[in-house]
Amino acid sequence: MTAVETDPRQDAGVTEGFDVGRVVQPDRVHGSVYTSPEIFQREMDTIFRTGWVYVAHDSEVSEKGDYLTRRVGSDPVIVVRGKDGRIRVLLNRCSHRANRLCNAPQGNAGSFRCPYHGWTFSNDGSLTAVPMRTGYGEAFRQVREDLALAEAPRVDSYGGFVFASLSPEGPSLAEHLGRATRAIDRLLALSPTGTLDLRSGWMKHLHRANWKMVVENNVDGYHALFTHASVYDAVRRAKVSHVPSKVDVVVRDLGQGHSEIDYSAEYRKLDEEFVWYGRAPREKLPEYVAAMEEAYGPEQAHDALVVGPPHTLIWPNLFLAEMSVMYVEPVAPDETVAYTGISAMPGQDRFNERTLRRAEGAMGPAGFLIADDGEIGMRNQAGLAAHDPEWLVLARGLETDIEDDTGIVNADKSAETPQRGFYRRWADVVGQETRG
Amino acid sequence: MTTTDHTGQDTQQPAAPQPLPPVDPQIAAFLYLEARLADEGRYSEWEQLWAEDALYWVPFHPDDDPRRTLSYINDNRRRIHSRVAQLNTGNRHAQTPPSVMRRLLSNMELLAQEGDTVSVGSNFALFEYRNQQRIWAGRVLHTVRQGPGGYSLVSKIVHLTNAQGPVETLAFLI
Numbered sequence: 001m002t003a004v005e006t007d008p009r010q011d012a013g014v015t016e017g018f019d020v021g022r023v024v025q026p027d028r029v030h031g032s033v034y035t036s037p038e039i040f041q042r043e044m045d046t047i048f049r050t051g052w053v054y055v056a057h058d059s060e061v062s063e064k065g066d067y068l069t070r071r072v073g074s075d076p077v078i079v080v081r082g083k084d085g086r087i088r089v090l091l092n093r094c095s096h097r098a099n100r101l102c103n104a105p106q107g108n109a110g111s112f113r114c115p116y117h118g119w120t121f122s123n124d125g126s127l128t129a130v131p132m133r134t135g136y137g138e139a140f141r142q143v144r145e146d147l148a149l150a151e152a153p154r155v156d157s158y159g160g161f162v163f164a165s166l167s168p169e170g171p172s173l174a175e176h177l178g179r180a181t182r183a184i185d186r187l188l189a190l191s192p193t194g195t196l197d198l199r200s201g202w203m204k205h206l207h208r209a210n211w212k213m214v215v216e217n218n219v220d221g222y223h224a225l226f227t228h229a230s231v232y233d234a235v236r237r238a239k240v241s242h243v244p245s246k247v248d249v250v251v252r253d254l255g256q257g258h259s260e261i262d263y264s265a266e267y268r269k270l271d272e273e274f275v276w277y278g279r280a281p282r283e284k285l286p287e288y289v290a291a292m293e294e295a296y297g298p299e300q301a302h303d304a305l306v307v308g309p310p311h312t313l314i315w316p317n318l319f320l321a322e323m324s325v326m327y328v329e330p331v332a333p334d335e336t337v338a339y340t341g342i343s344a345m346p347g348q349d350r351f352n353e354r355t356l357r358r359a360e361g362a363m364g365p366a367g368f369l370i371a372d373d374g375e376i377g378m379r380n381q382a383g384l385a386a387h388d389p390e391w392l393v394l395a396r397g398l399e400t401d402i403e404d405d406t407g408i409v410n411a412d413k414s415a416e417t418p419q420r421g422f423y424r425r426w427a428d429v430v431g432q433e434t435r436g
Numbered sequence: 437m438t439t440t441d442h443t444g445q446d447t448q449q450p451a452a453p454q455p456l457p458p459v460d461p462q463i464a465a466f467l468y469l470e471a472r473l474a475d476e477g478r479y480s481e482w483e484q485l486w487a488e489d490a491l492y493w494v495p496f497h498p499d500d501d502p503r504r505t506l507s508y509i510n511d512n513r514r515r516i517h518s519r520v521a522q523l524n525t526g527n528r529h530a531q532t533p534p535s536v537m538r539r540l541l542s543n544m545e546l547l548a549q550e551g552d553t554v555s556v557g558s559n560f561a562l563f564e565y566r567n568q569q570r571i572w573a574g575r576v577l578h579t580v581r582q583g584p585g586g587y588s589l590v591s592k593i594v595h596l597t598n599a600q601g602p603v604e605t606l607a608f609l610i
Contacts, residue, residue, distance in 0.1 A: 105600070200504060201500070201505045203506060203508060206601075206603060206604045227529065229525075230527040230529075233527070236518075337602045340506075342506060349503065349504075353504075356503075356510075360509065365604060365605050366509045366605075366607060366610075368522055371528075371530040371605050371607040372529040375530040375607075376529060
C-alpha cells in the first residue's frame with residue numbers, strides 16, 4: 001500500500017472529517033481513490049452498504065430453493081428463491097457463532113444447516129431448528145425469534161436483473177436506475193421472449209487492480225485504438241472505426257453514476273443488421289431472426305437487430321457488455337474479481353452457442369480484449385505507486401459535453417464524460433455522512 | 437484396440453482398477469515438443485502442430501457442455517490462428533513481455549486408440565513467471581493423429597485445478 005500515514009495530503013480517507021472534495025474534482029480524481037485502504041473501506045460502508053448493488057439474475061434462481069452465493073461489497077450473501085417464491089438476499093453467516101452457512105457456489109435447498117452445531121434455517125432465512133435446545137434457558141427462548149439470518153432489507157429487480165440494498169431506506173430501485181432502465185430494455189428487445197437466461201456459467205477473472213479501474217475502463221471510448229491495437233492489426237477490424245471523428249458514436253453520462261458508449265446512431269446510419277455481432281449475415285441466424293420477426297414484426301425486429309445491445313455501466317458494479325454481462329466484486333484496493341457471462345436468449349440454442357464462442361474470444365482471463373485490459377489495469381495500479389503527479393486527469397471533452405434529455409452526451413466517443421459522471425456519483429455517495 | 441473399458445468382467449463385483457497402457461514414446465515426444473514450444477512462446481511453430489479440425493478447450497468443469505456453457509478458452513483452428521497472430525504482434529500487452537514458463541508433463545496414460553488417433557491423459561504443472569511466479573496445474577487430455585506428414589494435434593483439453601476461479605490472466609499458451 002502507499003504510505004498514507006506519512007503524507008497528510010493522502011489522509012482524506014479517514015472516516016472522521018472525510019472531505020471528498022480533496023480526492024474528487026469535476027475534471028480529475030486523486031490517486032488515493034484507487035490505493036487507500038481507508039477509502040476502500042469507506043466505499044464498502046457507503047456504496048455497497050447504503051445503495052443498490054447488482055447481485056444476480058432471476059433466471060439463475062428460477063425454481064423455489066435455487067440459491068447462489070455471492071457478495072455485496074465485502075458481505076458474503078446467499079441469493080435464494082424461498083418456498084414462497086420470493087428472492088431474498090441472506091447474509092451468509094450463521095446467527096449462532098458466525099460460521100459461513102452456505103459453502104457451495106450454487107444449488108437448490110429447502111433449508112441451510114450449519115455444519116458447526118447444526119442450527120438450521122429455512123430458505124426464507126428463519127431459524128427452524130436448534131439441536132439439543134433444552135440446553136438453552138428462558139432468556140434464549142425469548143430472543144430465538146430474532147435469530148433468523150440477517151437479510152438485505154430491500155431486494156428488487158428490473159428486467160430480471162436483481163439488485164439488493166443493505167439499507168432499509170433510500171431511493172427505490174426504479175429511482176436508482178433512472179435512465180439506465182433503457183439499457184436493460186435495449187437488451188431485452190433482442191430477446192424474442194423478452195427475457196434472458198444467464199445460466200451459461202461465469203468466468204471468474206482476478207484483476208490486480210482497483211474495482212473502479214475495472215468498471216471505468218468498460219465505458220472508456222479512448223483506449224481501444226491503443227490497448228486493443230493487436231486485435232485490430234492481427235485478427236479483425238473494429239466493428240466500426242475507433243477514430244472518433246469518423247463515427248456517430250457517443251458517450252453518455254446517464255446520471256446517478258450510470259454511463260455508456262452508444263453506437264446506435266452509427267448503426268442506424270449504416271442500417272445494417274448485426275454489425276455488433278461480427279457482422280454475421282442474417283442467413284446464418286435463421287431461427288433467431290424468424291423468432292424476432294414473429295415476436296416483434298419485421299420492422300421492429302430489423303431496428304433491434306440494427307441497433308444491437310447496450311454497452312452500459314450500471315452503477316456501481318454491473319456492466320451490460322453488449323451480449324456479455326460483467327459484474328465485479330471488489331476484494332481489496334488493488335484486487336477485484338470480474339464475473340463474465342452471456343445473455344442467452346431462451347429457446348435460441350444455435351444463436352446462444354455463437355454468443356458463447358464470441359464471448360470466449362473477447363472476454364475473461366484469456367480473452368483477446370479483456371486479458372489486455374486486465375494487464376493495463378494492473379499497470380495502472382503499479383503506476384499509482386509513484387506519488388507524483390497526485391491526480392489522474394479526466395478532462396477530455398469537458399467543454400464539449402452537451403446536456404439533453406438522455407443525459408450528458410459527448411459526440412466524441414473518446415471523451416471522458418462517462419468517468420466524470422461516475423466520479424460525480426462516487427463523490428455524492430462516498431462523501432456522505434457515515435454512521436461511524 | 438480400446439483400452440478404456442474396464443467394466444463388465446464380473447457381474448458380482450466391479451473389477452479392480454487396472455493400470456492403463458503406457459504411451460508410445462514417439463507420441464510422448466510429440467507432446468513434449470508441444471509443451472516446449474508453448475513454454476518458449478514459439479507461437480507459429482506451436483500453431484503448426486494443429487490439425488484442421490482442432491479443439492483447444494479450457495472449460496470451467498470437465499462435465500460442461502460447451503454448446504450451453506461458457507469456457508475460458510474454446511478455440512477452433514481458425515481461432516487458434518487468431519490467438520497466435522495476436523501474440524505475434526508483440527503488442528498483446530498481457531504477454532508483453534512474454535511469461536517465462538516451464539511445464540512438467542507427467543503421469544502420462546493411454547486413454548484410447550482408434551485407427552490413427554490416440555488419446556493421452558496427463559497431469560501437468562506449469563511454472564509461470566511474469567512480475568511474480570505463479571503455478572498452474574491440472575489434467576490435460578491430448579488427442580493426436582498420425583498422418584503421412586507425422587503427428588498432428590487434434591485436441592488439447594485443459595482441466596485447471598483452479599478452474600472454479602478466480603483465475604488470473606491467462607494470455608499465454610496453457
